[in-house]
Amino acid sequence: MIKIEFNNKTNREFALVVQNLTRRKRAEERIERHTVEGRSGQIIDRLGTFESYEREVTFANFEKDKVRDINKWLSGNGILRTSVDPDGFFYADVIDVMERNPLGCCRNSMKVTFLVEPFFYLERGRHPIKTDKSISIYNLGTIYSEPVIKVHGSGNGKLSINNKIINLSNIENYVTIDSKLKITHKDNLPKGKDMEGEYPIFEEGRNYISFSGGITKLEIVPYWREL
Structure with missing residues (x-):
């Protein structure tokens, strides 16, 4: 039987049975099309x-007294896991819950x-990589990743x-660079003004990392992912 987990709770905790789940698909790439006069076809950027x-899940609900808890569970955003997509997870928002259609005595169906x-995140990419020296790491995904890097040290340094190159100034014990959210912070206080350079990504294949100056070590959560 298919299992759905959303924000650390599963359908089985609510006596829900998965009747149907639309499958993961390759996300559509954003492109720009340009037509050039006198030239056949189009140029694609x-x-x-x-x-x-969108992914739709249809549940059968066997216990009416759990409806309030189900509605609370299936709301907002968070991490989505399914048993048909092992070894990873998705970031997802609940955007619609279609209320129940009777399935006979004591049962209703609901579509979420x-x-x-766009990406399927590998569980292996959530494990921190700690280093106090230059290293190379191999991207286990199939597309570039946007890591979170905790930079330890003091004063100024180069990553x-x-x-x-990323130049960091005024480091006090540590600073966190979040490439997915495009923010630099310490204890949720903004430190973007103390960073100069582009937010880092890890390309497909091998990536080379070094640091100097006041930086003493790194903690890297690479967030490997696939399309």
Whole structure:
């Protein structure tokens, strides 16, 4: 039987049985099309970003007294896991819950629509990589990743990823660089003004990381992912 987990709770906790689940698909790449006078066809600019897509789940509900708890569970955003997509997870928002259609005595059905971010994140990519020296790491996904890097040290330092330099100033014990959210912070206080350079990504294949100055060590959560 298919199992759905959303924000650390599963359908089985609510006596819900999964009747149908639409499958994971490759997200649509964002592109720009250009027509050139006198030239056949079109020129395509690939923007390097992708569209979210919808996944629908149909549940059979066996216990009416759990309806309030079910509605609370199936709301908002968070991490979505399914038993048909092992070893990873999706970031998703609940965007629609279609209320119940009777299935006979004591049962109802309900359809839930998740808006899923384009990538499937590998569980292995959530494990921190700690280092106090230059290293190389291999991207286990099939597309570039947007890591979270906790930089330890004091004062000013340089972080190099694939020869792209990030200058950090006024480091006090540590600072966190979140490439997915495009923020730099310490204890949720903004530190963006103390960072100079682009937010780092890990390309497909091997990536080379080094640091100097007041930086003493790194904690890297790579967030490997697939399309």
